[in-house]
Amino acid sequence: MGKQVNNLANILSLTTLKHCLLAILTWCSFSIQAQETPYSEGKKYTLGSVTVSGNTSFSEQTIVTYSGLSKGKEMTIPGEDISNAIKKLWNSKLFNDIEIYITKIDGDVAHLEIRLSDLPQLNELKINGIKKGKKEGIINDTGLKKGTKVTENLITNTKNFLSKKYRKEGFYNTKILINTIDVKDSIETARVNMVVNIDKGEKVKVKDIEFSGNEILSDKKLRKAMKNTKKINRFRILKRSKFVDSAYQEDLSKIIDKYKENGYRDARILSDSLIVNDDNKTVSLHIAVNEGEQYTFGDITFIGNNAYSDRELSRVLRIKKGDTYNGVLLQERIADNSKPDAFDITNLYQNSGYLFSTINPVEVSADDNVIDMEIRITEGKPAYFNKVSVVGNDKTNDHVIYRMLRTRPGQLYSKENVVRSVRELGQLGFFDAQEISPNFNNPNPDEGTIDMEYSVKETGSSQIELQGGYGGGGFIGTLGLSFNNFSIKDIFKKEAYKPIPMGDGQKLALRLQASRFYQTYSFSFSEPWLGGKKPVQFSTSLSHTKQFLYNPITRNADKSKRFNITGISVGLAKRLTVPDDYFTLSQAVSFQHYDLQNYNTGLFTFGNGDSNNLSYTVGLSRNNTRIDPIYPTGGSNFSATAKFSIPYSLFNNVNYKALKEERDALELIVGDSTRPIDERTEASDRVGEIDQERYKWLEFYKINFKADWYAEIIKDLVLKPSAEFGFLGAYNNDRGVIPFERFFVGGDGLGSYSLDGRESIALRGYPNQSLSDQDGGTIYNKFSLELRYPITLKASAKIYALGFLEGGASYNSFRDYNPFSIKRSAGLGVRIFMPAFGLLGIDFGHGFDALPGETVKNGWETHFIIGQQF
CATH class of the missing domain: 3.10.20.310 (membrane protein fhac)
Incomplete structure (x- = not known):
């Protein structure tokens, strides 16, 4: 059986x-x-x-x-x-x-x-060997979520996926070990816990890159064309030699592009191989190329063009018959995808409304290595904006956004206007500049219409400053509130306080700073669109400062001896249309009243009296920096301002020359210790009377210039050169240069408190205001060069590192002025911008020169930038 x-x-x-x-x-x-x-x-x-x-x-x-x-x-x-x-x-x-x-x-x-x-279900997953922030991505990529059925096939696929993933990133020695453990409990369902151990090891480095088959272009030139894959070189700083497969594949295309730039359009990669060396830490790359023959451009014919003549298109193409063939350049002149505002034929059409145009270069002949080209153009109908909308603005009111847009319903489409609209929204500072996206909806080539939608993401635009410190003999506290998207019309609406009335793009700032020896109060307000119809900015500010004299006996402030400053200013700034609409003309009138009561210090030679400063400021600026005000990647920003007082000495009938001669003679008496005390005291009192007359109304003119440039060297790596200059002068040399409005150079440039309208000029690597005389300079210049690289530009945090070289100095007169006699420094720093805290920064600067009056170079200084934002 x-x-x-x-x-x-x-x-x-x-x-x-x-x-x-x-x-x-x-x-x-x-x-x-x-x-x-x-x-x-x-x-x-x-x-x-x-x-x-x-x-x-x-x-x-x-x-x-x-x-x-x-x-x-x-x-x-x-x-x-x-x-x-x-x-x-x-x-x-x-x-x-x-x-x-x-x-x-x-x-x-x-x-x-x-x-x-x-099949057992996945109960718990533990991943070892990688950072916490990377684990979620691994889970999403592999599907290892709770409840997933665990099979041997799943385990094998996970190992293969992770090994392949890290090999692409250059970790050729990655080891993946996966263990499963049965879960023993009262639940009948079969379940397991999984432990994934990842040992990435170190990234392999490129020991050598060898080429074969190349006769026209040397190995050195081909290696240079590979922007992201470099062989080991201990002297290279900006580019590392670690091997990353995705970057390597991109560099293989760069090699072909290099040949195309030199006329070898048929060049190709025959083979490439990677050899892991015996040390398991380095690899060698072998690339075989076929160069082909060199070509030149022949006849270039435009077909299908009605909107522009052949001559106009040739002027944009800028390629002539007989030029060495350059396929990369040809593509850039037709459509340069790396620059949204590039001078190319595609943008020429798109800036004139031809959104639906297509431009295709076609080789029609290649006899005798001469390539005849036809640029075939299909213009299509001009496109018009149908609907223009904005989404994502939770706080900012629609009219604040729409007034910045260069695109309107019924308007002829222009790519230039779209790009400019994105920039204007980014420059507002109310939105995350990296997240602004122009979306094209419902394109209709037959009717020639397009809907335009701008997607924005609100970010913190108001700031609170809370600072405390010890200095000047006591504790110094600061409270500052800056609301950069304020709405003054809603100030009496209870429901608008979330936590403050916001959304109209106005700016309101309040600041209070106090210690035992001084108090400052300030208020400012600005409306960027006065009247709501034109970009005319109105601004006003009020300030009041009290300074008390130090009593050396009580070691406290003597409030009977004080120096008060009260100021008010009103200004208008208008965007111009010529030479272009990046220019702004600003004007302001300001008045400060200085009141001294029994305040005898070295600041003035009189302790009782007052002084007045009525001035007019005019400025011209141009700012075309790209999109993100926190991290511009291109463009420039320059400003030139001139500040004038009324030339009182022309009409007040005061003989300042005689006063100057009298004052000089009295100074000799005051400084002569052999004279009787009464005579010296009388001379000193008379000097005070003369200075009271000289400074009753301040008379001066002041010129400032500043320029910043931004250039993207390679992707995201930005070079920022800067130059600054300032000069404070007098209409009447006998009256002299006023002791106010002077320049103080050195340090972080964050002079948080001043009585006399001084300007604090940053020069890292030296202590604050250490490179000017005690009374400040009347001339200064500064030059700097920064190299910036972003670590992250996400909405939650924008972080970038920087290196800098800079130099500057201040001078007491043009007789002393030498733009090349400067104090030099260099260093490194980092900036962090977070909506919750504002801009935070630290710089480590090394001063290569000695401070005035010293002989040893200053050395290292640390500088901080601290703010808070909500």
Whole structure:
């Protein structure tokens, strides 16, 4: 009887051979046990009972129904029905160890048993060897989420995926180890915990890059064309030699581009290979090229152009017959995708409304290595803006945004206006400049219309300054509030305080600073669109300062001896249209009143009296920096301002020459210790009276110039050269240069407090205001060069590192002025801008020169920039 059973099993196995192979591939077994039977080949049976056994959470009825083995069904055993049942159960990806047994045969009725187990579900996942922030990406990429069915195939695919992923990033020695641990608890569902151990090892470096087949271009030139893949060179700083596969593949294309730039349009990479060296830390790259032959441009014909003549298009293309063929340059002159405002033919058409135009260069002949080109142009209909909308502005009111847009419904499409609109929104400072996106919706080439949608993301635009410190003999506290998207019309609306009325683009600032010895209060307000129709900015400010004299006996402030300054200013700034609309003309009138009461110091020679400063300031500026005001990548920003007082000496009938001569004579008496005290005191009092007359109304003129340039050297690496100059002069030399409005050079430039209108000029590597005389300079110049590179420009935090070289100095007169006699410094720094804290920064500067009056170079200084934003 046992022999007959074995024969039946053999027959079933032979008949279902192809299904057994499938079962082997999927780690399932298929076996059938039966009672003694005389049959040696398949026979038809009626299916009786079907039972289910094994470790499963699914009901018996569900499994039987899904398998298709329904009671009463006629089927051949062995045959396709049982094989199909195994396939269906396996394809569900819910089970493993699927086996079907014949448990009993009653005549023509066969009873079956399905024995299987549920695939285990993933309970917990632990990933070791990578940073916490990278784990979520691994989970999303591999699908290793809680509840996922865990199979050997899943584990193998995960290992392969991770190994391949890190190899592409240059980690050729990555090791992946995955362990699963059964979860033993009261829950019947099979579950496992998975531990993924990732050992990336170190990135391999490129030991050598070798070329073969190149005769025209040397190995050195080809290596230079590979911008991101460099061989080991200990003297290289900006580019590392670590191998990254994606960068390498991009560099292979750069090699071909280099040949195309030199006329070898048929150049190609025949093969490339990577060899891991014996040290397992370096690789060698071998690249075989076929250079082909050099070509030149022949006739260049424009076809399909109606809007522009051949001459106009040739002026933009700037390629002539006989020029060495340059496929890269040709593509850039037709459509330079690296610059949205490039001077190319595509932008020429798109800035004139031809949004739907297409421009294709076609080679029509290449005889004798001379390439005749046809520039085939399909102009299409001019496009007009149909709808223009903005989404994403939760705080800023629509009218503030729409007034900045250069695109209007019904207006002819212009790419230049779209790019400019994005820049203007970024420059507002209310939105994350990196997230502003112009979206083209519902393009209709037949009707020539397009819908324009600008997507923005609000960011913190108001600031609070909270600072405390010790200086000047006591604690100094500062509270400053700056609301940069204020709405003054909603100031009396309770529901508008979230936490303050916002959305109209106005700026309001309040600042209070106090210590035992001084108090300052200031208020300023500006409306960028006075009247709401034109970009005319109105601004006003009020300030009041109290300074108390130090009492050396009580070591406290003597409030009976004080120096007060009260100031007010009103200004207008208008955007110009010529030479272009990046220019702004600003004008302001300001008045400061200085009141001294028993305040005898070296600042003035009189301790009681007052002085007045009525001045007019006019400025011309131009700012076309690109989009992000935190991290500009291109453009320039310059400003020139002139500040004038009324030339009182022309009409007040005061003989300042005589006063100067008298004052000089009195100074000799005051400084002559051999004279009687009464005579010296009387002379000193007279000097004070003369100075009271000289400074009753301040008379001066002041010129300032500043220019910044931004140039993107390679992607995101930005060079920023800067230059500054300032001069304070007098209309009447006998009256002299006033002791106010002077320049103090050195340090971080964040002079938070001053009585006399001084300007603090940053020059890192030296202490604050250390490079000017005690009374300040009347001339200064400064030159700096910064190299910036972003670490991240995300909305949550914009972080960039910088290196700098700079030099500057201040001078007391043009007789002393020498623009090349400057104090030099260099250093490194970092800037962090977060909506919650504003701009934070630290610089480490090394001063190469000695401070005035010293002989040893200053050395290292640390400078901080601190603010807070909400």
